[in-house]
Each structure stands twice: as structure tokens, then as C-alpha cells.
Amino acid sequence: MENKICVVTGANSGIGFALAKGMAQKNFTVVMLCRNKEAGESAKNEIIRSTGNRNIDLMIAELSSQNSIRKFIDGFNAKYERLDVLFNNAGANFFSRQLSEDGIEMTFAVNYLATFLMTNLLLPKLQKSPSGKIITTVGEYHRKGTINFADINFEKNYSPIKTGGQALLAKIIFTYELARRLKNTNIKVNCFHPGAVKTQLQKKLPPLWRILTGMFRPFFLSPEKGAEPGIYLATSEEAENVSGKYFNRFKETRSSKLSYDLETAKRLWELSEEMTGIHTTIGQNN
Numbered sequence: 001m002e003n004k005i006c007v008v009t010g011a012n013s014g015i016g017f018a019l020a021k022g023m024a025q026k027n028f029t030v031v032m033l034c035r036n037k038e039a040g041e042s043a044k045n046e047i048i049r050s051t052g053n054r055n056i057d058l059m060i061a062e063l064s065s066q067n068s069i070r071k072f073i074d075g076f077n078a079k080y081e082r083l084d085v086l087f088n089n090a091g092a093n094f095f096s097r098q099l100s101e102d103g104i105e106m107t108f109a110v111n112y113l114a115t116f117l118m119t120n121l122l123l124p125k126l127q128k129s130p131s132g133k134i135i136t137t138v139g140e141y142h143r144k145g146t147i148n149f150a151d152i153n154f155e156k157n158y159s160p161i162k163t164g165g166q167a168l169l170a171k172i173i174f175t176y177e178l179a180r181r182l183k184n185t186n187i188k189v190n191c192f193h194p195g196a197v198k199t200q201l202q203k204k205l206p207p208l209w210r211i212l213t214g215m216f217r218p219f220f221l222s223p224e225k226g227a228e229p230g231i232y233l234a235t236s237e238e239a240e241n242v243s244g245k246y247f248n249r250f251k252e253t254r255s256s257k258l259s260y261d262l263e264t265a266k267r268l269w270e271l272s273e274e275m276t277g278i279h280t281t282i283g284q285n286n
């Protein structure tokens with residue numbers, strides 16, 4: 001078989017850059033999804049230079065925009081026959097309430113709904129892989145989260161702590177639900193907490209938060225270390241048949257009680273279909 005293909009979102013920086021580089025070292029064709037062309041080009045050139053792998057492709061998408069995600073999918077489908085590994089990695093925090101062009105609260109749009117939409121639209125290509133993998137970067141912080149069904153866009157009482165926790169929890173619930181729907185198929189779905197990792201994420205914090213995290217930052221892991229569990233889930237024989245699990249670094253771990261609630265998962269899936277305008281069918285009869 002020709003080179004295996006992976007997509008990494010948020011591949012120009014931090015953990016995403018390290019995932020892309022690590023997969024390039026393992027001879028994958030790496031599709032780097034970035035929103036900024038210049039930053040993406042520079043990251044791509046650095047990966048080619050340091051790994052010698054020239055099969056590195058840059059594709060541009062703004063993940064807060066469903067239209068932009070759909071354009072990326074069209075471009076990917078036109079160019080690639082199949083997909084072996086999808087890393088849903090991109091993420092951002094929003095310290096004041098902002099809405100996406102689709103009218104959705106930005107934390108939910110970028111971190112979770114983009115993951116839901118992109119993954120579902122890429123499933124047909126993942127089905128063509130002998131062993132497809134969907135791996136999502138999440139965080140221990142999900143334990144503080146609930147799904148605010150009564151006000152998913154936080155029109156009232158906006159709190160970056162609550163929206164951040166909600167988005168992380170939603171990605172874990174989605175991981176479990178998709179794994180159930182894809183049971184007995186060639187596609188495995190998992191998520192991992194990378195640890196506390198020194199990335200641009202801390203530099204984008206408001207001043208007071210930056211000072212607080214700054215004290216601990218010297219003890220944080222490097223992005224390369226942060227990416228290691230993702231690369232392990234994508235490529236190790238040991239993890240080959242594992243699906244529907246949450247890993248804290250390399251350790252399979254139970255996530256919050258709410259993340260296993262089937263009624264919440266069903267409600268979130270239906271809401272996500274409504275908010276993205278897709279009707280999912282793949283995996284429902286498995």
C-alpha cells in the first residue's frame with residue numbers, strides 16, 4: 001500500500017505541530033490543516049526540513065466556519081482516496097463571548113462542533129482505510145464541564161471556564177458515541193489528555209491567567225512529549241483495536257461520570273446534527 005495518510009488540525013503550532021512532525025517521521029503523508037497560510041507554510045517547511053519527508057500537504061480552513069470546513073472537505077476529497085488517521089487537535093479559548101459566522105458561541109464552534117462536522121464528513125474516506133483512526137485531543141479539565149442544553153451558546157452568564165469545560169466534555173461524549181456507532185468496523189475512535197504542555201495556548205491567556213500559569217509553565221511538558229500519546233494511539237500495535245476510550249497520557253482512564261451518560265450523548269448528537277445541518281447515517285446499524 002502507498003503511504004498512509006493522516007490529517008492534523010491545528011498543525012502549525014504546539015501539540016498539533018508535534019503530531020504532524022511525529023507522523024511525518026513515521027512516513028505518513030501528512031495533511032496539515034491550518035487557518036493561517038503563512039504560519040502553515042513555515043511549519044510545513046520546517047517539518048520537511050527536519051524529517052526529510054516531502055509528502056507534507058498544507059490545506060487551509062477556519063474551523064469556526066462550517067462553510068470553510070466544507071470547502072476543506074471538498075478539497076481533501078478531490079485529492080485523496082482515503083484517510084487513515086484523523087487528529088482532531090485544534091483548540092482555542094475565548095475569554096469574552098464571541099459568535100461564529102454561523103451564530104454559534106466560538107468555544108463550542110471551534111473546539112467541538114468543528115470536530116463533529118469534520119469527522120462525520122471524513123468518515124467515508126476513513127472507511128476506505130484498512131484500519132482508520134480518529135484521535136481527539138481533549139483535557140482533564142472536562143471534569144469541570146456540563147452540557148448547558150438550556151443555553152448552549154451561553155447567552156446568559158458567559159463564563160470561559162464553563163464554555164471550555166463544556167467543549168472538552170462534548171468532545172469526549174462524541175468520542176464514545178461515535179465509537180459505539182462504529183463498533184465492529186475498521187474505524188477506532190479515542191481521545192487523550194496530553195498533560196500540561198508548554199504551547200501558544202498559555203501565551204493567548206489574559207494577563208492575570210498568564211501570570212498564574214507562568215509560574216507553573218517551566219514544569220510543563222514539551223509539545224513533543226504532549227503529542228506522544230496521540231502518536232501511540234495512531235500507530236502502536238498495542239492500541240490497534242482499542243476504541244471508545246479516554247487516555248490520560250498513555251493510561252486508559254475513566255473520564256467524568258457525565259461523559260458516559262447515554263441520554264446526554266443522544267441529546268448532544270441530535271443537537272449537533274441540527275447545528276451543523278447534517279444527518280448522519282454511517283455506523284447507525286452497527
Ligand SMILES: NC(=O)c1ccc[n+]([C@@H]2O[C@H](COP(=O)([O-])OP(=O)(O)OC[C@H]3O[C@@H](n4cnc5c(N)ncnc54)[C@H](OP(=O)(O)O)[C@@H]3O)[C@@H](O)[C@H]2O)c1
Pocket residue numbers: 009010011012013014015016034035036039061062063064089090091092110137138139140193194195196197198199200201
Ligand atoms: N497545552 C496544554 O496544556 C493542553 C492541555 C490539554 C488539552 N490541550 C488541547 O490541545 C490542543 C492543542 O492545543 P495547544 O496546546 O497545542 O495550543 P496552540 O499551540 O495554541 O495550538 C492550537 C492550534 O489550533 C489552531 N486553531 C485555533 N483556532 C482555530 C480555528 N478557528 N481554526 C483553525 N485552527 C485553529 C491554532 O491555529 P493558530 O496558530 O492560527 O491560532 C493552532 O494551530 C487543543 O485542543 C487544546 O485544548 C492542550
